Structure formats: structure tokens, C-alpha cells
Amino acid sequence: MSQSTVLIGTLLATLVIWKLVQTWRRPPFPPGPKGRYPFMGMTFDMPSKRPWETFGEWAKQYGPIMYFRTGLQHVIVISDAKVYRELIGMRASIYSDRPPSEVGDLISGGRRSVLMPYGTRWRMVRRIFTNVLTAKKCDGYVPYQELESLATIHNMLHEPKGYAHELHRYALSVARTVAFGKRVPTSSSEFATEMRDVMENFSKAMTPGKYLFEAIPMLRKLPSFAQPWLRELEKFKNFELSFALKCYRDAVRQAELHPDRPCMAREVKAEMEKAQEDDEVQASSTCMEILGAGSETTATALHFTILALATHPEVVEKAHEELDRVIGQDRFPTWADEPNLPYIRAIIKENQRWRSISPMSFPHYTSKDDVYNGYYIPKNCVVRVNHWMMHSNYERYSNPEKFDPERFINHTQSAAASANAVDASERDHFSYGGGKRICPGIHLAERSLFMMTSRMLQTFKFGRPLDPKSGTPRELTAEDIGVSTSLIMTPGSDFDMSFEPRSKNIGQLLESEWLEKVAHQGTRPQCSTCVRRGAACEYPSRLMSPTPGDPSPDSDDHPQADCFTPPADFSEGAASLDGQQEAAQGPSPSSELFTSASSLLPSAFTSLNCEGGSNFSAPTGLEQNGDDLFFNFGGLSPDWIFSLFDPCSHLDTFSMPTDYQMLDEPVLHLAGQNSFPNAQEPSVRYSARQGPHLDNWLLSTAETNCNQSLVIPQLGGDSDRSLKHGSHFQMTKVEESQRSQLLSSAQTILERPLWKAVSLANFPSKAKLDHCIDLFFVNFRPPISFIHRPTLNPTTISEVLLLSIVAIGARFSSMPGAIVFANSIAELNRRILLLMNEQDSSHRYSEDYLTAQLLQTTHGRGSGHRILFRHSRDLRLLLVRHAREAGLFQEPKPRQNAPDESSATTESRWKAWVAAERQRRLGWAIYDLDATVGILHNDRPAFSIGDMALSLPDEDACWEAPTAHSWMALRPWQPSHENRIEFRKAARECFYPSLTDRIQLSDDQHLHVITVTLCRFLWSMKELQGSPLMDAVPEDWPLVNHKRTLLKKLDQFLTCPEAAKANKDDAILRRIVERLLIIHLCHLYGAGDLMDWLLPLLRAGGQHKEARARMSKWGVEDRGRLRQVAYHSAQILALSRSFPFNLPCESLYAFYAGGALWCATVLLGDLEPGTDTEACNDGDESHQVTVLQLDAFHLLDGEDYRKVHYWLCEGGRARVGLFGVPRLGSKESHVQVLKEALRILQNMRIWELSKGFSDFIRKLITAESSIQ
Template sequence: MVRRIFTNVLTAKKCDGYVPYQELESLATIHNMLHEPKGYAHELHRYALSVSRTVAFGKRVTSSSSQFATDIREVMENFSKAMTPGKYLFEAVPMLRKLPRFAQPWLKELEKFKNLELSFALTCYRDAVRQAELHPDRPCMAREVKAEMEKAQEEDEVQASSTCMEILGAGSETTASALHFTILALATHPEVVEKAHQELDRVIGQDRFPTWADEPNLPYIRAIIKENQRWRSISPMSKSGGAEYRYVHDADQEKGFPHYTSKDDVYNGYYIPKNCVVRVNHWYSNPEKFDPDRFIDHTQSAAASANAVDASGRDHFSYGGGKRICPGIHLAERSLFMMTSRMLQTFKFGRPLDPKSGTPRELTVDDVGVSTSLIMTPGSDFDVSFEARSEKIGQLLEREWLEKVAHQDLDDHPQADCFTPPADFSESAASLDGQQEAAQGPSPSSELFTSGSSLLPLTFTGLDGEGPPNYHAPAGLEQNEDNLFLNFGGLSPDWIFSIFDPCSHLDTFSFPADCEILDEPTLPLTAQNSSPNAQEPPVKYSAGQGPHLDNWLLSTAGTNDTQSLVIPQLGGNGDKSLRYGSHFQMPKVVEAQRSQLLDSAQAILERPLWKAVSLANFPSKAKLDHCIDLFFVHFRPPISFIHRPTLNPTTISEVLLLSIVAIGARFSSMPGARIFANSIAELNRRILLVMNEQDPSHRHSEDYLTAQLLQAMHGRASGHRILFGHSRDLRSTLVRHAREAGLFQEPKPRQNAPDDCSATTESRWLDWVATERHRRLGWAIYDLDATVGILHNERPAFSIGDIALSLPDEDACWEAPTAHSWIALRPWQPSHENRIEFRKAARECFYPSSADNLELSDDQHLHIITVTLCRFLWSMKELQGSPLMDAVPEDWPLVNHKRTLLNKLDQFLTCPEAAKANKDDGVLRRIVERLLIIHLCHLFGAGDLMDWLLPLLRAGGQHKESRARMSNWGREDGVRLRQVAYHSAQILALSRSFPFNSPCESFYAFYAGGALWCATVLLGESEPGIGTEACDDEDDSQKFTVLQLDAFHPLEGDDYSKLHHWLCEGGQARVGLFGVPRLGSKDSHVQVLQEALRILQNMRIWELSKAFSEFIRKLITAESGVKK
């Protein structure tokens, strides 16, 4: 709870709210430094302490000699004494702690320190809670701690007060010491001060002080702050152990000091024994030289830098790293920037004059030195001359101080104990407006800090004094990105689950590069604020309130959707009220035009919407039964949502029955089956539209939604123009209707649901079926919408924040033919237990947790996670093509985020040949569907490939702009080009070898054929070594690696290793696939199209393949002409 409270109170967004208090405190501090330069060190401590106290207790510190400052100074001195290494004998001889109390004289002193701190903390906490009620607008961590504890029913004043004191103890001394070293660096490096003044004059001028919103535009000021934290790391020995390693001892995990491992482990080739501290080397070239230019190109904040994939790219390690990184990093960065930038805006930083000679006294870094105990501080006091660097700046400071600070420092001011920000202060003045700190990122994986490129060798120190075995890191040690989930976005993007959404939202995914480093969630993901960058899904706040009503602002009382439409009278019987004329001189409506309006309206309303439908050839009941039977035999969507064992054609609605018959007819061998299927689907489409118009309540019924879903799936692949267009329109309508019906919420137990203890097996089964059918229907609609991105290159209509469903139960239970066969599969498990939450399952992909004990092995669950990642990938592709990207910083890591998603998708790849031998057809079907989605995701993740490829295919390869972009795209990245060729070849191979007549198969084959044609053309144009080698057939084939792009190699085998090497490195290789002996040869681009055409022609159930085939033929004709 302590960690969660910290991260909730100290997120970047929360810290933006503290900026106005930091601005006022910095004005007060700089004014005092100018007028009382001798006491600047005390003033720095007052500033840091006042900011910390404002955040923690809602009160400021007005003077370094105040009672509060004196008391906290004593508490911190005691703490520093107690934590000084080697102070107490039992540290060297631990067994002394087992002596009787009278034989441990140090306990008396330690208990004195403890009691003093506890008494002080309780006094501050209780006072803050009382004041929070009087001043609810002030920041006050104590108020939030109390509320959290009351919510968790774990009220503990001692724990609460200690939690609040952590901000004062950890934040004030470190910030003050960092600022003290900043002044030392500036006073001894006048050339740095001069460059900073030039940047400030250029960007800010001398008419105002810098604000936090100016930070992105002041790179040299940022570099000074980073260099100072590198140059004099305040707590250099705490960047170790639990911060970087997975096993953290519970007793030490929150203290910011080295942590030790709780058990033996082997990690990335290292043997790490129990009771061992892992330290991170944070060394730099020319370490004693203060040189801000080393960070001049480092545009990220310290928070974003700590989340870097390669730890060697980090700026510094002053805040630690990993899970236990300093939670106050955002508050500290704002405090340091506010003071550093404003001191540089104000002062010259001259050396003090010798009182006898009147000449400047010598001041060197070596003379001052350093002192290390709990934290690093300057070794001795030193004086500095603080003079305003210009008369204009001096006047600015006095004016700002008088307007904003002076009147609030008076004792008779109503809120003298806490600053009141100006009324005109806006959030834009505090935030970076989305440029740098707009989104919160997850904690970096521990693997980030064991990169072989930056942190070798590591130093291992055993707590027992014995060194571990000398295990060297393996050559080529690389960071494992599989455990990362970089912040998208999205901020969700829909931002995950908000651990993810994601990326909450990618609508979260558009996280700027400056991802925030915060702790991982420690509570269940269903709890509010379980992660600092996660938020509850919107559906939570509508749960339990019935269907979601989009028109909730509109009164529906007294209305009847089916009543006759009567045009009411407008005004009276005459037009006398209009005798004053018109505002504008326009032609008037004539009576003939009015009559035409009436006639047109009457004719349109009386004319039938459709021509008469002939039902003379409607099939017999035997043929209807035949179609229903074929439906369940052959139509197997990834998520089954119609329960065959309990389906009764005599009791379901007509629209659902017609939907089933239409799809089932497609698999019939009877003559005219395809035309019949489309006709029945068109008939059903009309019936659904009429039902919705006549009685809108139908749209929320389960049968109606199920029929709509089947219509959408059928129309998508039917090859019928009207049905295809209707399926695209129906998708967004279906999502809206399902949301209104509450279909994306977890089903609630029925009021008359049988109790598991007393109910019969039959009643329990039927109750479970009803609930599971609801759940599966929601997931099937989600699947239809989520895949629209890669099938139609369109934005999904569904927001992942609307999902509150658990994952479906296993297929074996769903397909159990009777209640007793169902109960036999789960005799020990009540029907409502052991549900897997979607958000937990999604998070498990990136942060596996032994506490959750989740194992994603069910292919349905893997399919849902796959399409979710696919949906996020498309959202980031959309963001890259938006006008916003022309205005944001160039270092937004969208490409890295896409690569992270693709890497995670690749973890779900498997060899289909192996699955064929070990799985039944139902499981194999899902595996193949998942592989097709993953490979197609790689095409959509290959830059803007799918944005220009589809227009190019539609134009038969003759679209001028797309063709030009195609050539440029191929030259941009050879690795990307080869990977597109590989994933396209894999899709074609899957479509050829494992056809299951699913509705979407033709999409995959068509897109893959087009992408592989493009890649083949570009490989043929590329230089040797980038693509395939242009070698004579008579050459010795042993000189070249022979690769088959469409072969299904086991991912651990040598063949796949060779292929992977070529994909990443290129080189001499003879690459081919089925029907294309040599990719990149002069005929290969036509051979690829011919092979894609053969595959499409073999897809005979869903007629969309015929339409795709026509486009491929058109392209073959055009390309053959080009060849000649």
C-alpha cells in the first residue's frame, strides 16, 4: 500500500499540480539568496523542505530556523547517524544481536531516535488531517493516505504518518544537496554559466522567469541538471540489488538502499547466490570533469531515460532503476529544474571577495570536496557571490516577489502557512503539453539493467563476506526485450488495461518518448489505481446500472417510437407574425415548390422500400436441417458463440435461424448453394432492418445481436457487394448495440439461478451455458471489430476500456453434449469460480506474476490476446500517419513500441507441422488462424506498407504515387524488406497447406501475395548483399545458403537460425518458396502472383476470393507486359 500511495501521489500528472507551489517557493528562495547570500545553503534546505512539506502535509516552511525545520533537522541527523555504515558493532558481528538486551548498549540510542521520529511524525500527520478539512484545495498527502487506509479498512496512524514522512526524509535532503552541488559547479565553471545565459536570453528573454513548460526548449539547462546528477550522485551506493535484480528482500525493498537476493539464481549466464547484492556500475569517461555538453543531445527526462531499452543510453543513475526506482522522480525533476533555471536566469555566480584585499577568492572543487554518510554532500561550506546578472533581471525579481510572494509571507495573511497559487495559473503553465511528460510508462524490466553492452562487469558482493563463483557473462549477452512493455500508448491508448492501453490509452499509445518510471501494480488489476499509468475501464462506472444508454441526457418519458408521425402546426393559422420581413434578401419559396415537397415526401413514404420478394422456392424443412447441420460441422469461428447442444431451431428467433441457414448453405454441394446463401442473407438483412425500425428493443436481445454478428461475418467474405458493404456498416452498429445491452460486462448471476449446493446438474449446466453464451458473444463481437484493422485497414469501433469480461471457459466444457458430461469435466469446481480476468491475462503477457498463477495455454485465450495486440499495433500505425506526427518530437519511440508489440506477438508463434501431429483439427484451426494474424501484423507493422500497397493493388500496380513510394520504401530498410518477404511467404504457405474455409482466409492470401510481389520486385532491384544474390545456375550451390521462405521450421532448429540470420543480416543466399525457385530473379515477381492466384482459386466456399483473384489477374497482366 505504501508504494501504491507514493506512486499515486507522485505521478507526473499529480506533480504538474505541485508546480505552482514550486514556482512560488523558488521565487522566495532566489529573493532571499540575493539579499542574504551568506545563508544560501540554509535557504536551499528551506526550499526543498518546504516543497516536500507542502506535498505531504499541506503546509510550507517559512524559515530555516522555524520550529518545524529545527525538529526535522534533528530527526534527519539522527537517522543519518543510525544509517552510517560501521557505526554499530553488531554490523560487523551480526550474532551480537542475539545477546540479552542489557548487553546491547546501542539499543537505547536507537530507540530514542525511533521515539523522537514517531512522535514528530504523528504530530505532523494529525495536524495535516485537521487542516485538510479546513483547506481542501491544498495538496496534502496525509489526506490521501488516510482515505486509502479507510478504503482498505487498514487504518494505522503510525503507518500513515511514517508514509508521509518518507517524502520529507527522502526528498528534502537529497534535493537540497543536489542544488548545493549545482551552485558549486556553476561557481567554478563560468563558461557553463555563460552558455546557459545565452540560451535563456534566446529562448526566454529577460522579461520573465522560466516555467516547467519551457523545459523542452532549454536543452542546455536540462544538460546542466543531468550532468550535475552524474557528477555528484547524491546516493551513489543505493543503485543496486533490488533496484536491478528480480529478488528483493521484503524488509529492505522500500528503503532505497542496496537489497540482497532471497535465493540462489542463475540469470543471463550469471550465478547469483542467496544473500548477494548486485551493484550497477555507473561510470563515465572523464568522470571528474563537469561537462553538460555530454548530455546536450539527451532530450528525454530522467524518468524516460530510466525506461530506455539499452541501459547504456541512460543519463545517470541518481534515482536508481528498475522496480524500486525513486517514486519521487517527477517531483524532484521539477524542483531541480525550477531552481536551476531560475538561479541561472537571475545570478552571475561570482566568486566572493576577500574582505582584506578586495580581490576574488580562489574557489575550486577539490578544496570543497565531498562528505559521504547517508547521502553525498559538499565536504565544506563555501561562499558564492549572488549578483543579479542585469538590472532588468533584478527588477523582474523584485516585481515578481512583490506580486506573488511578499504578501503571502505576512503573518496576518489568511493562509500564511501555505502558498496560494495565482488565480490565473493554468495547467498549461505546469505541464509539457504532451511533448514530454504526457503519458506514464511502466516500470522498466529488471533485464534493462543487465545489458551486456553497458554494465559489464557487474560486481557481486555476498553478505556473508564470501565471493561467489567467478561466472563470466556469456559473449554477446543481450537485453531481453520480451519482458518489456513500453508505454504507448496510447495511452490508451486504450493504456492498459490500462497497464497496457495501453496504452489508456494508445489512445494511451501515443506516449511520448518521456515515459514515466513507476512501480508495477501490487494489487489486483480490478482495483482502482492498481498501476500509476493504469485506470479503471469506463464500463466499471456503469456496471450494475442496466444497459448503457447513449441518449441518457435526453428524456424519453411519454414517447412512443411506433406511433404515427404527425407534423405539428408551426405558429398560428396565419402568417401575420412574419409581417416584419426577413433579415436577408433571398429568393422566396413559391407555392409550386411547397407542393413538390409534399408530393415527394408522400411518394417516398408510400413507395415500398424494396421490390417484392418471391419466396416460392423457399427450401423444405429437410434442406433447412441440412444447412443447420453443415453450419455446425464446418463453420468454426475462433470463439464459438452458439451452443450447439442446447440450440433448438423451433425456439430461437427467425433472424438467428436464417443467419445459420445462410452460412450453412455455403458448405452445401447442392446446385445453386452459393446464390441461395447470399439471397437468404439479403432477406435476413432486410428483416433485421425492419425489426429495428418497428421495435428498437429488439436490438438488445441476444438472438438479434447473434444474428447481426453472423450477418457481419457472412457479408465480409460473401463476395456480394450489398452484403459486403452492409457488413462494414453493421460492425459499428453491432458494437454500439452490444455495449448498450451490457454485453461487454461480466454476466451477473440470474435472480433465479440455482445454488451450486442444492441445484440439479441439469439446472446448473443450463445456467452456466446462458452465462457462458453471453460472455462468448461479447468476445466474438470484440474479435470481429478488433480484426478490422488488419482486414480492412480501418479503425476499430470498440474501445478496450469497455471490456469487463473474463475470458471464455475451455472448449471441452462448452461442447459437452449433456449436463453430466459437462459436470464430469469439472466436478470439483463451482460454475462461477476460477474465471480468468482479461486485464490480468493481458498483463501476464508482459509481467508474469506467480501471485496470479495464470497460464495462458488455452488457444481461445491466446487468440483474444493476439487480436488485442493486433488492435494496438494498428492504432500506432494510424498515429504514425496522423498530422500530429509532424509537430511532435522526432524521438517519440513509436517504432520501438511497434517492435515491442511484434516481438510479443512472435512469442505466440509455433510450428504448424508439429501442431498437426499433436493437436486435433479444432485446435489446429485456431493455431493457424493465430499464425495468420501474427504474420499479417508484421506487414501492417512494416512502416506505411499497407497504406500504399492496397491502392497499388486496386490499380493493378499502375498507381503512380504508390509505385514511387514503393521504391523509396524498399530502399529505406533492407531488414524490413526481407522480413516482409518472409512473413508474406509464411501466410501463403499456411493458406496453401492448412485451409479451413474460414471467412477471412482470402484476405490473408491476397494481402500476402501483394506484399510478396512488392518485396520480390524490390529485392530484384536491390544491390547484391541486401536481397538475394544474382548468381548463375551453374555456380556451385555450396557457396550459397539455400533458404525456403515458406518452410515451417521449428523455431529452435538450425534451419530457422540460418533463415533468421539472413533476415537480420542479409548476405549471400539463394532464396525461394513454393512455385518461385529464386526470389528476386527477373520472373519471380510474376511467379509470386501466379502462386497467390492458385491459392485464391482453391478457396471455393467464400466468394470474396473470386474478387481478389480478379485483382491478381489484372496485376499479372500488367507485370507480364512490363517484363516483355
């Protein structure tokens, strides 16, 4: 034997002896099973199903801490709360590591913090989680959770079969809002589908025992071709990382546009930059973890909650009693109610104990040797915690198998406070884990669970579960459902539920809350489940395109509601989800449109050559939403197309030329009054005016000066005798702490700025401003022009008027970023107008201020931007009131001391005429804006027609005359104030022609005013017809006949646009087309209650049950009316297609017409063939039926029009069609009509409102196609 062999043998023997000595000297391992095979430990004896139950049985035999081996791996299982607290909590530095995971490293590149080793990198990621998910931060997420819970419960009520998917959508949407600043509108959206695939891939890959190399790591050293598992794992990895990067990059872009929205991606990016780490993949993986871990666990916990409530009716009864006692049935619980709802809190805690979603903890790993209670725990030992066993401890929980919330009724601590309790016996449950690896989303999860649990209990009865096959209630226990598990525990089998409101009041509350807070946002516009409505809660498409090669993560969802707008404003920023006003407590996420770090104006406007493309930074909240914060349609108010002033005593009038003054009494001479016994004098006749009309004449003139500091005066003395008397009622007294809180809150709110800083670094150059002003006058042609271009001087008009002109003009620019720039300028102007009004209320009655308000309202109407649109609604009401108070609706007349016109120069006469005509036209433009709100938004106008004392505007030729002499040349024989047409007389002349007056309404402006007035009358009759008054009036009250009379009178103003095109210039043709659109739309409003149920039906994707039932009944009530609706809708579509003029409200006409024609098509298809309809079989010969094209423009005295008119009145067999729809009433025509309306809307590109309508039509097409 060689010397070297002896030496080696000696060393080995010494090593073995030393090892044995060390083993003898160290403490023993904890007790535990040994396994059947020597040296193999428990490798072949591990439980394959429900390991926590097997470990629990072993724990009863071996004790609360046990040890075994699987192969060469040491494993410790903890089954006692005290041991858990001591090791995982108190000795976290040893037990916070994770065991090596070859699969985890392959599938995520080692970037998932849940698998990441304890160290510097893990601490960095953990710090990010901790900072973004603090209790205070999570309080800021509560408004989004409230809105999501409303949407979820509403969807569960209407689509109970999809409740499990809806729970996952809720949890995922909350998590995505926090992580990426966007919501998940439907469980079938592309994002939700891809996220589901990521989680399924991860779950498959992490299944214990799936891959051999997990047990034998040496196999990873084989060549790639010898590792067949690599292909699958690489596929999983590539899919996950590409998806994470896509979402992260999109979120970072959106975060720049929405700095006030929650966005973990923004904070992760900042933290990585702070740590000088440039690892975008790590950042994206960090953001994705909150979605995967947070959403699945929350959704599963809620699923188990429903199971518990369905199988324990006594629990539901107690919960309902507590809710009725504390909350009542007139509102939903909020997070602020949580301390007052101990039984609801107990239900949540008991559910997490009863069905812990993590019965076995994720494995911990020891970083060094340790000794506990005399037992040796080696380094690199896997440590598992048996949560299920600790939750089933009979000493800790009596009768642990039973679902009994009473056990936690006195447990008042929050989940986080309980989880960090020093004494383990004070913990409620262990579902959130412990130590340094405790669930970082504990605050968010607690709020999510409370919001859904409390609101589900507030809403639903929770009857017995339903059999998924028969749909009938069945006796069912929780044990019948069982559990299944992969990474987390889930219900073992499916069970259906019937969700019914527990009272009529609750059902009405849910619908009203949903309409007010959810439907008005986007989410989603017609928020109901995607199955029922075939549509997601969505917004108009975003303006900005993603970076080339980096598609948006939700390309199929565009446009959808990115993120709810919480009611606390806010304003995509609110939830309205939309309390959506800018509240004193500070702007909400969406109302905060600008920050000091973000530019107000796109950088594309800063260079004349427009280089740089469209990669500009849009202002916060003003970008066109892609798939985020609900551009919510829904509800009954007009902003479903997306869901303050203190009068002072001093009132200025318009600044008029010195030879003009405001009239002291009405100028209308009503000598013919006696011939109209039903009429009465307008109230304006009796308005004695010393200036503008005063509504505050009853109020004291001693007002608080809004420009001075507000000083609260002293109330009584320090020892006032009235304080010594007793109280009338025995009530709880105000405490000093509450008084201090009032003072603190008032001070904080008043000192907080209303808006963040506005950056004007990219404000456009003078040349670009001039360009926008030029485009305004070229393209913006309202039916009544009210800005006099020949005398307008941009250097002398007010800034607010100039900004209003620039904002509208920019919409017609071809420069990159024009739309966002226009919205930004409009928002800037909105803020300036508000501040001007607050700082000096006299501004509100100046001509420039009112003109700017009018332009701002018009812009907001068609902008397609939620905040501007909502502001336009409120501004319209203020505008009418301010104009009325300023005397704008009364005729100006020359002052008594004004020089005679014969002695005045032509220039001075022209300027005096322009000033008076400008005021007159401004009054009529405001009247037009308000009067058309009835048919455009189905909303009540604010102006009383009796207050209108203006004469009709002068002809356009005089108004547009460029110089005084060209103006004089048009009227050399006529004084500037004579021969005006009085409005009241002209309106009466339509119905009762007078031989003495002989008023000829030939000017298209005058025809427009009369048309709008008749339209206003018609809407008032529609409103009256739907009022309770109609239940009390005689049955023969001729209201319907009056509506028919108005419609016949409107029809007298119809003309053939094709004929007008040949004989009129574009300006006149524009007015003719708009007049025709109004008349045809009036016929839709005159068709019974069509427009009352049509809009809710469209919002619900055609699946609103009540509206659908009313539609069917409406269709058979009057078939002639049905044919009329089809004809007038087709005419509107034809006008929108053939004569588009980029009017702000063009898309409204096309959308209403498309929706009405779709309804008519459905109803025509339901009628029996051969009665008095146009239904014809395919076999009919063309010579046997009349072929009609409803959208053709026929001469009113031609044969073609007579055929159409006969069919409208009498019906009969006819084959009816229109452009793109060969046969109206056929099965295919439902979708064909919608596609034609969609095509027309998509061609309307200047005013973004059309995009929202396009998305609605697109969703309706999807729903209709699926039905066919």
C-alpha cells in the first residue's frame, strides 16, 4: 500500500470521526417521522394531497415542531403559534431566507421576491412594497375599492352565474389600479386573460414533484437537449417577462400623464433609480407580484366567504341586523364604518381562519444553525408553517371546524396590529404569515375584504347554493364543496348562487349608486357583466400611440376605463366613479390635471417645424384615455357619454358705445295680445331695471367682501346667560378634541392649494397662436355667429376670450398633439374663469367673460374629455343665469342723448351697430346652446322662453361686412335700429299668420331660431307627458295632438339638401343641414317615450331588461310611429354621411340615429310578414312590392318622396333599405345598421366625442353578432 493511499485514508477517517463527534455533541433534531427506507428519510412517504392534514396528524404525535428529511434536505414543520412567533418572528434574521428554487429561477429569472433569497436585493424590493402599501397609502386606495365593489355587486346581481369570475375581476382590478394605475373592466379582457395565463403557468411550474431536477439539482448540468423541461419553462418565462415589461412600460408612460393616480410602477422606477439600478425587468417583475399574489388570494377568500354565508343563514341574519342598526338601508358601508361593524369584521377574520387560503406557508430557509428549546435546527433547512393546524387548535379555538364569527366579536385590532402582536395568543389568525416575510399587502387586502363582504351582506339575501346542473336550491354544507389546492387553497367544486336584493330599498340603492358613481365613469361605460352586455366599461381611445414596437397591454380593450375616478374629488382622477368635483380636501386623482413636473402644453407646439413627432408629454388627466379610469357612460345625466358662485350686489353691464344704453322696458310691442287669449305677457315685461336683472333683491347689501380676509366674529360673550340654561334635547355634547379637529381641518383645507402648479414652458409661440385664431374663424361656424371677425383685435380682448378661441382653433390644426393641446388650453381657461369669478364677481357680467364661457361650453360639449364635458354642463346653467342677470336677453336701444344717425359718421354708426348686434347675437347663441340641450342630452333647458325680449339677429351679409362702408352699402336706406323682426311675433306668425305683420322668415338664421324654439317646446311637452300630472288630467287632453302640430310645423322647414347644395354657398348649406338634423331628431323625441328608454338600452349594450321590454311594447303600440322613426333616423345618418361640417355635436345626431334605427330594425324584423309592414320574403318578386330607400334625399314635391310618405302613413308591403343595409328588418340588418353608424362616427375626427360613441356602437355590434 502506497504512502499516499494511507494518508488519504487517514484523513477520511479523521473527517468521519470529527463529524460523528460533532453530531454527538450537538443537540438532537426535533422529533419526527423517519420514513420507510434507510437513508432516504421521508422522500417516498410525503403526502400527495392535503399535506397540512397529514402534518397535523404527525404534529399530534411528535409535537408542535417536528423534523424529517426528504433526500438530503432537512425539513422543519411548525404547528404551534408560540413556536411560530419565536422562530419566524423573533429570529427573523435566521428564518427569512428562501430555499433555492431551480424552477423559480428558470421561470422568473430569480426576480420574484417571494422566491428571492434574503439579502440586499430582497430588502430593496421589500422596501418598495412597504412604501407603496402602508396603511395610509391604502386608505387612499379605498375610493377605488368602493367603486370596484359597486361594479362587482351590480354585476353579480345581474349575472349571478359569473360571480366567481367577477370576484377575480374585482381583486385583479384593485391590484392593477395600485400597481399600474389602471383597472380591469371585465374578466374576459386581454389583460385579465394574459394575467390568468401567467398565474396558471407559475402554478403548474411550482407544483411539487413536477420536474425531476428539483429533487436532483445535478441534472441542471446536463446539456440543453438532455433537459426536456427547459422548453416549457423557457416558454413560461418569456411569456411572463414580456407581459410584465409591456404592462410596466405602459404604466410608466401613463404615470407621467396621471401623476395623481396610484401607480406602483412609478415608485418602483424611482426607487430603482435611487439605488442606481437600471434593471427594467426587475422593476416590471416587482410590479407584477402584487397582481398575482394579491388578486388570487383576495378573490379566493371572497369565494370562501360566499360559501360560508350560503351555508350559515344564522350568520347572515346577525350581519343584516347589525347593518340595519348601524348603517340602515339608505347607503352602503364604507371603510369609515369598519370600527362600528364588529360582527362584519368577525366574519372576515373567521373566514380567514376557517378556510385559510395558505394552509401551508411558503417555505422558509435557515441561513445558519440554530437551537430552539433544546432542538437543533441546521443551516439550509426548509421550514414550513402549518397554518391549518394552528387554525384547528382546540385549545385556541373551540370547535374549530365550525364557522363561528362570535369567536372574534371582541377582537378589535386591525389585521396588521394583530399580526405583529408580541404575544402569539393575541393573534386572530395566521393567514397573512409573519416575520419579515409577512404579506406586504395586508392593509390593502383587509380593506378589499371588508368592502366586498360588508357590501355583499348589505345587498344580498344569501339563500342556499344552487345545483350547477338543475339551477335549483339544494341542501349543501361546506364539507360537500370541499377544498382543492395548488399554490393556494380554493373551493373543491363549483356551486351556483342566486343573488337577490334583501329589500326593494337596497335594490334601488344599488341601481342609483351604480348609475351615479360607476356608470358615469367608464368603467366601463354601461357597467354590467361582459356576458350580459357584451361590452367592457371603456373610454374613448387614447390619443397617444404607444412607442413603436411596444404595443399597449390592453389593445383589445381600447378604449376602456383605465381607472375609476373616486368620488372624493376629484375629479380619472375620481371616482366619479365621480363625486367628481374638485373638493376642498384637494383634487382627486383625475382632477389634478397639471403638476410642476408635467408640461401643460405638448412639446410639439414649441417648434415651428413640428419635428419630433407625437412623442410629447400630455398634461395630467387631459390625455385621451386608453384603457383606464372609466370614461363612464351610463346614468341619466348627459355626462354618461364619457358617467358656487356667490352673487354680489354690484353688477356691471356690457361696455357699450356712448350712444347706446340698455333698455328700461321691453321693446316688443304686443298689440295683438287680445287675439291670443291663452297667451300671457312675458315676465320680462315687468322687470324694472336699473341695470342688470337682480335675483338677490331680497338679500342684505351688507355682504362679506370676498377680496378681504375672512374673520369669524365673536359669538356672544364668554359668560353669556343663554349658556347657563339647559338644552332642549338630551344629546351628546361636543368635546374639546372635536372642536380642535374642526379648527385644524378648516385651516388645513383653506391653506391647501386648489390645483397643483401649472407648467407653461411649452406655451406656443405668437405665430402658432395666430395660426389657431385663423383656424377658428375658418372652421368654427356656429349657427349664429357671435364673434365679429372684422373688428376683433386679439391685443385688446380679454385673455379668457383669446384662450377660448385658441383652444377651439387648435382642434382643427394638423400639428402633432393638437387635440391634447386644445384640451389643455381649455382646462387652463376653465381654471382662470373660476378664479376670475371668485376674485371679482363683476367679471361674470362682462361681454368677453360671457363669450369665453359660451365658447368653453361649446368646446366641452364636443371635446370627448370627461372634465371639460362635465364642466360644460355646469357652465351652461351659470351662463344662462349670468346672461339673464346682465340683461343680455333684452333689446339694447340708443341712449336718449345719442347723436342723430344723420349727423354721425359711417364708422361710428357701424361700430354702434356692431356693438349692439354682437350683444344680440351673443344672447341668441346662448339661447341656442340652452334650447338644444333638450334634444342633444335629453336634459331640461335652463332658460325660460318668456325672458327672451331680443329681436332676431340681422342678416349675415351685414354682420360679415369687412368695413363700415361695405356695411353701409348693404343698407343705404335703412337706419341701424329699424325694421327688426320681433322674436315673439315671428314665433306666433308660424301658427297664426297675420295680414298686418306679414313676416317673411327667409333668413336661415331666423329659421334656425324658430326651429330651435319649436324643438324646445316639443321637449317641454315630452317632459310634461312623462310627469305625474298626466295621471290626473282628462284623458282627452290634447297634448299628443299639440306634439303632432309642432312636428308638422317643423316639417314645413324641411328641404332637399341636394337641391340646396346646388344653389347655396357652404355657409347657408351648413345651416340648412343643421336645421334638418334638428328636425329629424325632434321626430325621435316626438315618438312617445322612445328617447327615455333608448339611452339606457344603448348604455346596457342592448341588454337592459326593462328597456328591452318597453322597446317591444313600444314597437307594437303604433306601427306608423315605428316607420317614422326608421325614416327620420335614416335621414340623420344620410345627412351625417353626406354633409359633415365638423360641428361639435355632429356625433350626437349620428349616435342617436344609429341607436334608434337599430331598435326600429329589430322591431321591424319581429313583426309578422304580410301585415302592414315592410317584411318581405326572399322569394317575393320585386314588381310585387315597393322598393324604398329611406336615406335618399328626395324633392318634397317629387314622386319618390310621395311613395315614401305613403308608406310612412299607410304601411303596406315594401322592401325598405338604406346605404349599407339592403333590407331593413332582415336578420343581418341589425348589425348592418350599427356598422354604418360606426363608419360615420369614425369619420368624425375633429371632436373626440365621436370616439366614445364609436366604442359604444362597437360593443353593441359585438353583442348583436354573438346573438345572431
